[in-house]
Structure formats: C-alpha cells, structure tokens
Amino acid sequence: MEENYLKRILIKTTQKKEQRINAEKRKKYFQEIGRKGGLKTKSNSQLTKVVSFRLTDMEYKDSIRESQKYNLRLSTYARLRYLEKTFKIKEFxxxxxxxxxxxxxxxxxxxxxxxxxxxxxxxxxxxxxxxxxxxxxxxxxxxxxxxxx
Missing domain, CATH: 1.20.58 (Methane Monooxygenase Hydroxylase; Chain G, domain 1)
Structure with a gap:
C-alpha cells in the first residue's frame, strides 16, 4: 500500500512538472511572436535614435485619442505619423x-x-x-x- 502511495505521489509530481514546463514554453512562444495581429515588434538595436518635438495641448490630446483608437502606444503612433506610414491595423x-x-x-x-x-x-x-x-x-x-x- 505504501508503494502505491509513493507511485501516485511520484506520478503526480512529474505531471505537475510537465505542466509547468509546457506553460513556460507556451509563454515564451507568445513572447517571441509578439502581440497577435498587432504591429511587428522591433528590437532595441533597431530603435537607437531619439527624436523629440513639442506639441500644443490640443495636438497632444488628439494624438492620445488617435493612438487609443488604434490601440497603440503614443510613441508608436507618433513614429508612424512622423514617417507618414499608413495605418493597416484596421484595414476594413x-x-x-x-x-x-x-x-x-x-x-x-x-x-x-x-x-x-x-x-x-x-x-x-x-x-x-x-x-x-x-x-x-x-x-x-x-x-x-x-x-x-
């Protein structure tokens, strides 16, 4: 009886360990592919230069509203606007x-x-x-x- 008990404990612990490993693999996989359906994430080595500019209060509020509309951070939205790229997030x-x-x-x-x-x-x-x-x-x-x- 004690042998059965030890086997069950061993099996249970190995299953928990496998589940934890699978969960970590899944988490790492989604970290690698970035946000589903969003813009492709850029690595830090690509974004090395900083450009700053000033906005009026009204321009700032409009920019925040637009970035929230497209579900983007303000910096990403500003970069796309500065580079005059089209927003293909909501194509249809x-x-x-x-x-x-x-x-x-x-x-x-x-x-x-x-x-x-x-x-x-x-x-x-x-x-x-x-x-x-x-x-x-x-x-x-x-x-x-x-x-x-």
Whole structure:
C-alpha cells in the first residue's frame, strides 16, 4: 500500500512538472511572436535614435485619442505619423457593413448545407449565388487594399 502511495505521489509530481514546463514554453512562444495581429515588434538595436518635438495641448490630446483608437502606444503612433506610414491595423473599418453582410451570407450558406434544409428545390442555385456574392465581396475588399498600397 505504501508503494502505491509513493507511485501516485511520484506520478503526480512529474505531471505537475510537465505542466509547468509546457506553460513556460507556451509563454515564451507568445513572447517571441509578439502581440497577435498587432504591429511587428522591433528590437532595441533597431530603435537607437531619439527624436523629440513639442506639441500644443490640443495636438497632444488628439494624438492620445488617435493612438487609443488604434490601440497603440503614443510613441508608436507618433513614429508612424512622423514617417507618414499608413495605418493597416484596421484595414476594413470603413467597410464594416460589407463585412457584416459577408459573414451573414457565410452563415446562411452553412445552414443550407445541413440536411434539414433539403426541402428547398433550388438549394444548389441559392448556394451558388451566395458563393458568387461572397467572391465579389472578397474581390472588392482585396482590390481596395491593393489599390491603397
């Protein structure tokens, strides 16, 4: 009985140790890739020079508001504005309704694929038309991105 107890303790401790190691590996992995979906992180060796400039109170407040809108730090936002780079963080913000419609069409198409909806005689034609609309929405959005670049 004492031998079983020792085996269980040994197994339990090894499992805890493996879980801790896996958690550390996962944490390090996400530290390496940076923020998901955000701007690529820059190493300190790349950002070696400091540029400072003065702003009025109104300009400062506007800059803070804009940086919060894009979910950026003020320094990152100011750097992008100073270098006149385009903000590709919210590429599709202007076409939000179009994206919403596209998502709705995808859901309708998925619903039609289920067997409960076999009562429609023209189900295949409806699905083809939905896929055509989705293709046109994607084509419009990605052509807009290419045009902006």
């Amino acid at each position: 913000e202007n076409d939000e309704f179009l994206l919403t419609y596209g998502n709705s069409f995808i859901r309708i198409n998925n619903l039609l694929r289920h067997r409960e909806w076999n009562m429609f005689e023209n189900k295949k034609r409806i699905m083809d038309e939905i896929e055509e609309v989705l293709r046109l929405i994607r084509k419009y959005l990605y052509s807009k991105i290419d045009r902006d670049e």
